[in-house]
Amino acid sequence: MKIFRAAILAGSIGACALNTAIAQETAPTETPAYKLYRATPTKINDLVHTKLDVRFDYAKRYMYGKEWVTLKPHMYPTDTLRLDAKGMDLKTIAVVKNGKNTPLTFTYDSLSVAIKLDRVYTAAEKYTIYIDYTAKPNELHVKGSAAINDAKGLYFINPDGTDKDKPVQIWTQGETEASSCWFPTIDRPNQKTTEEITMTVPKQYVTLSNGRLVLSKVNKDGTRTDTWKQELPHSPYLFMMAVGDFKVYKDKWRNKEVSYYLEPKYAPYAKDIFGFTPEVIEFYSKILGVDYPWYKYSQIVVRDYVSGAMENTSATLHGEYVQGTKRELADRYYDAGRSTIVHELFHQWFGDYVTAESWSNLTVNESFADFSESIWAEYKYGKDAGDAHSYEAMQSYLNTPGAKDKNLVRFHYNDKEEVFDVVTYQKGGRILYMLRNYLGNAAFYKGLNIYLKTNGLKNGEAQQLRLAMEEASGRDLNWFFNQWYYGAGHPVLNISYKWDEGTKTQTVYLQQTQDGNAFTLPMAIDIYAAGKKTRHQVWMRDKADTLTFSVPSKPDLVNVDGDKILLTKKTDSKSLDEFAYQYFNAGLFLDRNEAIDYAKSRQSEKTAQKIIIAAIQDKFYMLRVKAINVADLTKDDVRNLAVPILVRLAQTDENNLVRAAAITALGKLKASGNMNLFKQSLSSQSYAIQGAALTAIGLQNPAEALPLAKSYEKDSEGALTQAIINTYASAGGDAEWPYVSKAISEMGPQTQFGIMPKFAALVGRLKNNEYALAGVKTIADFGVRFKQYVGPQVAEILGTVKDARAKAGDTASAAAAEKAIADLK
Template sequence: MKTFTVITAAALCVTIIGIGDMMARPRPERVGLPASNIGIPWDDPCSHDDSLHIYDITHYDIHVDVDLASQLIYGDVSIRCYSTDNSLDEILLELKSLTVDTVEVDGIETVFDYHSDSLFVPLPAPLPEGDSVLVRVIYHGHPQHETWGGFWFQSQRAYTLGDGLYVYPPPYNHTWFPNWRHPADKSTADLWFTVPEDKVAASNGELIEIIENIPQQTVTYHWKQHEPISSYLYCVAVADYLILEDTYYDWIESYIYPSHQSQALVSLSNVHLMMDAYQDLFGSYPFQGKFGYAMTGGGDMEHAGLVAHVSSAVNGLHNFDWLLAHEMSHMWWGDMVTCGTWKDLWLNEGFATYCEALFHEHAYGEESYRNYVWNSLMSVYFNSYELFPIYDPVQLWTETVYEKGGCVMHMLRHVLGDSLFFTGWNEYGDRYRWDTAISEEFQEVMEEISSQDLDWFFDEWIYGPGYPRYNYSWHASPSGGDWEVFLWVDQIQTSGGPFTMPIDFAVISSVDTVIQTVWVDSDPFETSFISGLNEPVSLEFDYHNWVLETHIEIPSAVPEVSTVPLVYSLHPAYPNPFNSSTVIRYSVPNRCRIALSVFNVLGQKVVTLAEGSVSAGEHSVRWDGKDAFGNDVSSGLYLIGMNTPGYQQVNKVILLR
């Protein structure tokens, strides 16, 4: 047996760098993205016709010799396949650009067909549903990688990244062992990696044994993945690793380059705080065996039980804690429960991005959480200028899937409250443990636990694009012994919505702050509420940033003394000029009949916006630039005319298309 070189962080004194010191957030997870992956086809569309996939892989025995000198691998993989259809007469596996030497079915060598990265293994007879065969594939070659994912040789080291960024579908482990790449085909595995005797081979799950092969001057590491996982979550990392054992959890051990020992002692010293957070929130670490990070020359990837962690992030600082936390949370969200299709990727990545914020809340408190959501989720998403839906996104590895997906969880928490939100989330984890799930299934669980219909929320935020951009104005008036706040809200986004959301308003007086939650559920929206005994001096929109939105206060034109205006008034349209729509506000001092219409410069009526009897007070109406027949009118100057028995007024508005 070979022993590890183990170091610990026992005597280390670490200074925690707070949120204010967070550097900008480069995502090694997503380094070097293509400008667009729209339209990138499947590597081999034929091989992912799932009608061909009428079997279920339950277990892999993976033997791979990694020859660092020649940059070749020699594989011998046995795959237990169960038939799910009586017509199964051929097993189709995926293996990219390697040489297949021999294929056996239940120990008997068989002919096979290997082309276009697809390995067709005929069965001697159709396999009845529920029966199984053992397919053994012996192969070798120089394994491939794309710009990010695949199998990499670097100097005297090697590692894998299970997803490709430039390929669709993303799973890319067929570069080093034959498998079926759909995330729904989950399996257990035993993995043996033979490497030079001065190297360590780290992989998923539990280390079973280390076998010295003295004549060959090699060593074989045997790892066991006890729980079923998707094939893209398997990995190997080969290097002259040192093992960094966590002092709080002895089953957390990370594989670090000797050159990075001192930096790793600092950079990985908060890992136990992350594990504290996620075990408190989501239950025990789900996998048997160790959890750890393996330093690699590439990016970060959430391989089950052994996260690939880019070496440049092990820098003696804590500015990549968010990345360590993100990847650790994938053990629950991505690895234990996996997105059922790539259209549902936010169930992996949005959840993990939100978990970055939850780590900050658990370790550093509520204010740290709120700062993190604003600085690292909302602001990052706004700066992306992306306006496409989270579900079935036009690009996968984007701020929409990650940061906006994280914001959706933040907002769902606000809608449901902490108790229902976390109970529902954990129920989702229990129900789909070791399985896959899609967005509808997550919604169903949250609806069931909360006894609420959440179609409106998922339609707005998961299946629809964009986010609300609010204009608002307000004023306050005495009402009995209290003060009453009058609020007007308009949504001006050109993509998505109109959104219904509960917005928290902080009504601030010289002596107190009163929080009032208002469901802004129409567009435009008007309401009033009693704020208390003290005169409001300011109003904070979306207090504590619970909603992914932007807002601008429009100075109120409403008289502030009385709730009922003393005079007729037609206020200037806003915005003006306008592109998609503009809002016209008007007021009357008593109940009366009015007509409010749009005219062109020839004096011809274009459309009537309001007509009939209205009550005393302030009103508003939107014009969307259409005529009475619903047709878009052309750019130009238009006149808004208000006519009542005692008042006539015309204002100008300019439409710019």
């Protein structure tokens, strides 16, 4: 699963306040629940095969189901069976003998059902239970998490068709244990079962499930019955169904079907959105040495999804944010959508083919999927892109309060949903990136191959991963797994230097300042002297270490962690000259990124200017964007050097985001000589470039920007839509309100929060009091929804609206704002 928080953070070097706020986590609380040891669920009975026959009541939001579930005792004889079955009406439970149903007695507490079998069964015997039931997901009240904001398993989207802007859909979400909201099962990740699902649906709708479509029959009553079979075993939380008006694009990988299910509006862009999928399947199959294991691979995009995406076996379900038109996708590069697509695909091996045996060991699912995003970026877009993605993941972890107190493998938690966090995802992914660097590609991927082949179609945990890596590499890895998998935190590393000219000795002082024990850190130290780089492989095993190196002449640079791979928060006491040398000679993404960070606050100095000006032209677009954003154009020297380059980049750079950043920087100068450039940029097919150009024109001449904004209303998305709203916030009024109100309502929460202050400015000066009241409600509703994250910030925004409406004599809107402020306290 790609959690929504991670999805909206991906693809940008910085994150705004809402993402930061939502990412906040607290240290584990010592509650009675937390003190429980979360053991792997005991197996009394094993699932063998699950057969379902379902139909849907759209009006009632019910699903009528018949189930035949085949099981066997795991080891010891038993005459009882307990199944998870949340919020259902259980009408009949019977054992199937010779084609006949013999009713069984059972007790049901609304969450699970205890069944008395007809006799004692041994581990050598299978038995089949028949259940006639009704699932009522909308009447079920269950707890979600930061990863999954709802957990009712089965979702009816616009079932009565009252929302004309939203399609009618049904889809399921099983992780963590919500499949048992729509069919009785042993809803634990350490269970595996084959599957057959028969769905009867209105004949105009398309269905999708795991495995292959084996039968499709049109019925006389206007329905159609589709039967899907998943013939390899997988865990119950990976079961899925989807029903709706989807257009299907058929692709292929080798001899297997690869298909993309999209709403008709986005069907023409199916290849633009998902078309690289076969290439990813080929890449993963080759590096893992295990071919894609399932019958087919489908991807479907649904409305109102409760998370980012979900890796259901052979049938991944995505939230809306992965889709886009050709023009929208042209601005995204390796964005949240593309990284999600590869993330879920890697799960087909790590999570589906081998599944974490318990939520405590979720790392063997999610850390790998997070890691896969970086290795795909590296393969497809180059090492800078892979390193940048891994670095962003590490920063998400390091900047999350409370994360350092949590183990990666977690046998203690208050609720299983807590394990879906930046430790399991981003920290775990970075740890694997580190392990690959330590072992080398050949040994690392051989270890993954051993792990997959040893545990295929079964369950795995971190210890099995350790054993596989040790077998492949021949190295003991207990030290690595003990500190990174079974311990918490990370090293906080201070680095300082001393050169002794008399003895020609370079000393490096390393100090770990975190609480607790020292981390064992193998690392490369690169010494650049007399035009030559010498690499030294060292181990830091104590809290403080002093290293000395004989060097013929004073080094130009001592580069600790030369591979820029350690998971650490570090303070490095290099000088500006040394960071400049690092930028121009060390070469890795993080080498250059660190130099930019150091130089950005020192732009009065020539050396810092040299770094920034070079970085504006860096080979990697993300660093070009970063350097453009931090260049201090209020300084004459910087501006004189940068502006000619920015003009060139704004016109000719191959990357739309770089061009947009250059236009934005030039726009802030309010120089009339750039107006033609901005107007020419409005003709671009890039929404990012158009948005930057419109904003730049508005900064120079708001009156001229207003009619231009109106001319683009009918064909705007993303950055251009935001620019139009910004223009209206600065120079618009009641005439522009309908567009702004509708556009805001269609934005995601991240974008809404970023634009909220300017939206509030427009609300504050509206003449129509009803419009103003609606604007106050929009802000207030957003504040209530995200109160725990950004309540104070939204209250402050509402305060400005209240003052403006009171000044305009609009007592109703002012009072509504005042009440909303009180509600947010």
